Amino acid sequence: AQKVTQAQTEISVVEKEDVTLDCVYETRDTTYYLFWYKQPPSGELVFLIRRNSFDEQNEISGRYSWNFQKSTSSFNFTITASQVVDSAVYFCALSEGIKAAGNKLTFGGGTRVLVKP
């Protein structure tokens, strides 16, 4: 069975501080996908990034960066120079296999990020 753990339930920072969200996953598959989603107060989940198990290259997109380490089963997410608009709940998710569609997502419990002005 697959499992995703986000140990941090809530993180509070002051604007312009960096925030790193931890995600640890468990899976028996050798091929899988990892995702990060953002859930603002409106409730709708917004897709941020997908990473497959073959690609351990870290990525930076604007103020967001991701650190995928297969050896430690971790897929951490960093927000640099946080802004009030970054306040949301962030979810890490895992999909087993490389089948295109119909892959079930297993979500972590989420980390609430509160950025204070």
Next chain:
Amino acid sequence: DGGITQSPKYLFRKEGQNVTLSCEQNLNHDAMYWYRQDPGQGLRLIYYSQIVNDFQKGDIAEGYSVSREKKESFPLTVTSAQKNPTAFYLCASSADRVGYNEQFFGPGTRLTVL
């Protein structure tokens, strides 16, 4: 604009009633999903469908039913058998292409049992 719509946004149900939540997508996605989210928790999969006229149970299917008669639509019925239906329900869809399987979500329906 392409996207996923869910209706209604808020729904109130009396105990013992069945209610149906609507989910429509115009993204031409083959796969659709229903999730339940309880306060302060992650999402749990209720049902999913990879193709029209076919669907599979997720982790918490008891007390729910679905249909997939059209590619664009995947309605969820919360039956009276669901013991604790008060929750936030999210519908999602994904493309049937390897490497592009991220799920896109609708705005959600908040169901409250009175």
